[in-house]
Amino acid sequence: MTHIPIAAVTASLVAALLVLPGGALLVPGDAASPRKAVKIGALTNGWGPTPAMVGLRDGLIALNYREGEHFVIGVRFTQGDLGALASAARELVEAAPDIIFASGTNEAKAAHAATSRIPIVFAEAAGDPVELGLVQSFARPGGNLTGVTDLDQMLNPKRLEVFKQLIPSLRRVMFVYDAADENSRARAGIYRDAARQLGLALVERAVRTREEAQASLARVRKDDIGGIVSTSSMSLNLPGLVLEATSQQQTPTMFNAAFWVERGALAGYGPDFYESGRQAARLVEKILKGESPASIPVEINPRVELVVNLKVASALKVQISPVALQRASRLIE
Numbered sequence: 306m307t308h309i310p311i312a313a314v315t316a317s318l319v320a321a322l323l324v325l326p327g328g329a330l331l332v333p334g335d336a337a338s339p340r341k342a343v344k345i346g347a348l349t350n351g352w353g354p355t356p357a358m359v360g361l362r363d364g365l366i367a368l369n370y371r372e373g374e375h376f377v378i379g380v381r382f383t384q385g386d387l388g389a390l391a392s393a394a395r396e397l398v399e400a401a402p403d404i405i406f407a408s409g410t411n412e413a414k415a416a417h418a419a420t421s422r423i424p425i426v427f428a429e430a431a432g433d434p435v436e437l438g439l440v441q442s443f444a445r446p447g448g449n450l451t452g453v454t455d456l457d458q459m460l461n462p463k464r465l466e467v468f469k470q471l472i473p474s475l476r477r478v479m480f481v482y483d484a485a486d487e488n489s490r491a492r493a494g495i496y497r498d499a500a501r502q503l504g505l506a507l508v509e510r511a512v513r514t515r516e517e518a519q520a521s522l523a524r525v526r527k528d529d530i531g532g533i534v535s536t537s538s539m540s541l542n543l544p545g546l547v548l549e550a551t552s553q554q555q556t557p558t559m560f561n562a563a564f565w566v567e568r569g570a571l572a573g574y575g576p577d578f579y580e581s582g583r584q585a586a587r588l589v590e591k592i593l594k595g596e597s598p599a600s601i602p603v604e605i606n607p608r609v610e611l612v613v614n615l616k617v618a619s620a621l622k623v624q625i626s627p628v629a630l631q632r633a634s635r636l637i638e
Contacts, residue, residue, distance in 0.1 A: 343376045343593060346402030348412045350383050350390055351539040355408040356564055357428040360582020361589070368590055378406070385515070387411060387486055387540040394419035404592060406585070407452070410488050411538070413439055417450055424598045426588050427452030428581040432459075432488065434603055443603045451598040453585045455576035455606045457537060457561055461492055462499035464574045467611060468532060468559040469503055470629040471572055475531045475557075477506045481518055481547065483540040484511035492536060515541045522546055525554045532557040535565070537575075557623050563612040566637060571617045577608040610634035 347358050362378055370376050381397050383389040394415035397405060405425045407413040413427035417439060427439065427450065434454050440446035469475045480496050482489035493509055500507035508530060510521040518541055525533070533556055535547040544565060551558045551569055560566065561575030584606055591601050614637040618625050630636070 342374060343404065344402040345376055345378045345404050345406055345589070346397045346400060347378055347380045347406040347408060348382075348390070348394060348397055348416055349380065349408045349539070350385065350387060350411055351408075352384050352542075353382055354380050355429070355582075356562070356578040357408045357582035357585070358406065360579040360584075361406055361428070361586050362582075363579075364583035364586025365589065367583070368586060370590075385539050385542040387483065387538075390415040391418065398423060404589060406589075408582075409538075410437060411486070411540075413437075413450070413452070417448075421449055423449065424592050425450045425452075426585050426592070426598070427454075428585045428606075429457075429576075429578050430454040432456065432491075440603055445600060446603055447599050449598050451588055451601040451603055453581045453588070453604045453606050455578070455581055457576055458488070458492060458495065460561070460575055460609065461495040462502070464559060464561060465496060465499045465505065465534060466503060467574045467629070467632075468534060468557075468572065469505060470632075471613065471625050472532060472557060472623060473626055474624070475505065477508055477529065477531050479508040479510065479521075479525060479530045479533045480536070481510040481512060481521055481533070481543060482536045483538060483543065484513050486536075486538050486540050489536050489538050489540070496534065512541065512543075515546070518543055518546050522550045522554065525550060525556055527555050530556060532559060532571075534559045535561070535570075537561045551617065551621075555621055557618075557621055563610055563635070566612040566614045566617075569617060570614065571621065571623065572611070572613045574611045575609065576606055577610055580608050581606040612637065 349355050381393050383393050398420045405416050405423055407416045407427040409429045416425045434440045439450050482493055497507050512518040533547055535544050547558055548570055550556055557571040560570045560573040562578055563573050566573040588601055611633045612635045613633045
C-alpha cells in the first residue's frame with residue numbers, strides 16, 4: 306500500500322532552491338539599493354513548504370516586499386529523512402542564499418552546524434532556543450541566528466489534558482515517535498509524566514522505520530486505544546501516518562497544529578505556525594536593513610489555538626464534551 310505524505314503545499318513556493326546571482330540586499334523604497342532579489346533558502350524535514358514558510362512569504366509581502374522582485378524563497382526538503390538534514394543544510398549553504406529560514410528545531414540545529422556566516426532565522430522551534438544551544442540569550446542571541454520560538458514542547462501536558470477534556474471517556478492514548486529523534490524522545494517523557502498526572506495510560510511506540518510505524522498503527526483497535534497523540538516531527542512521515550489512522554483505524558487523533566485538523570484529524574492544540582512565519586518576516590526585514598542576527602532578540606509567538614473537526618467527530622461517533630468545545634478557537638463543521 307502506498308502512503309502519500311501529507312504536507313503544506315503552496316504553488317509559488319514549491320521548488321528546489323532557487324539560485325540567483327548574489328548581490329547586496331534590497332530594502333524597498335531605498336533608491337540606492339541595487340534591484341536584486343534577496344535569496345532566502347528555506348529548510349524543512351517535510352515534503353515541501355510548511356505553514357511557517359507560507360507565513361514568512363505573506364509577512365514579507367505585507368511589509369511591502371514583492372515576491373520575485375525583492376525576494377525569492379527556495380525550499381530544500383528531506384521528505385521525512387532526519388538523517389539527511391545535515392547534508393541538505395550543507396548543500397543549502399553551498400548554494401549561497403542571503404538568508405536561511407529554518408522551519409523547525411532540527412532544521413535550525415542543522416543550519417547552525419552548517420554555517421556561522423549566513424544569517425539564519427528560525428521558526429517553529431519547539432523548545433527553549435537557549436537550552437537547545439541555538440542562541441546565547443533571548444535578548445542577545447549572539448552568532449548568526451535569531452528567530453521565533455513557540456515553546457511548543459511546553460504545551461505537551463496541556464495538549465494531553467485538552468484531549469481528555471474533549472473526550473471524557475479517554476483512558477489509553479498511543480504516542481508513536483522516531484526513536485532517533487532527540488526532540489521526540491523528550492516529548493515522550495513529557496507525555497509520560499502528564500499521562501500519569503491525568504490518570505491516563507500512555508502506550509508508547511518508539512520506531513525506527515516508516516514500516517515499523519505503519520505496523521504499530523495498523524494494530525490499533527478502538528476498544529483498546531482511545532486516542533492517538535501525534536508527534537510534531539515530520540520524521541518518517543509520522544504525522545501523515547497518524548492522520549491516516551484517524552479514518553483507517555477509526556481512532557480519535559490529537560495534533561499540535563490546525564493544519565492537520567483541516568485535513569482530517571479530530572483536534573489540534575498548539576501554536577499558530579503560520580503566525581510564527583509572519584512574525585519571523587519582521588526579523589528578516591531587520592537583517593535586510595543591516596542589523597546583525599546577533600543583536601536581534603528572539604521572539605515568542607504567544608498565539609495558541611484549539612481547533613476541532615466536528616465532521617470527523619461525527620464520522621468516528623465520538624461524543625465531544627460541550628464544555629470543552631466552548632474553549633475551541635475554531636470549529637470545522
